[in-house]
Amino acid sequence: MNEINRWAASLDGAKIPGGCEDCDAFQTLHVIDRGLTRINIHHDDWCPTYRRMRPASGLPDQPAAGGAR
Template sequence: MNGSSFHQPAPATAVFEALMGQRIPGGCEDCDAYQTVEVTAPGIYSLQVHHDATCPTYMAIVAARHGGGR
């Protein structure tokens, strides 16, 4: 036995790996956003939303992070 059966990626991992480098449409109702899958640590994935620069939701998030809030 060569051990290959012990090294199969989990089904979710295979899906995330297939999405790496892809622009997934959507992610915000207020702009023409897209999403990407990023690896934050081995086996840990995050979905990043990329908003338009003029997006009101994005501007509110930035303002809140810098103490401006709504």
């Protein structure tokens, strides 16, 4: 396992503050497979950046009840 894989594995599932200048977003890091990592950014429901991304993705403009994304 190389250094980057060890670093990513140590952060698997971590909640990392930041990721958006417009809201109090946080990021989660997930190791999918060795060498493949996904980072999700979790915006606040009211975030203007998040709202601008919704129509472009083909998803409804309003987040699901409870703020699920």
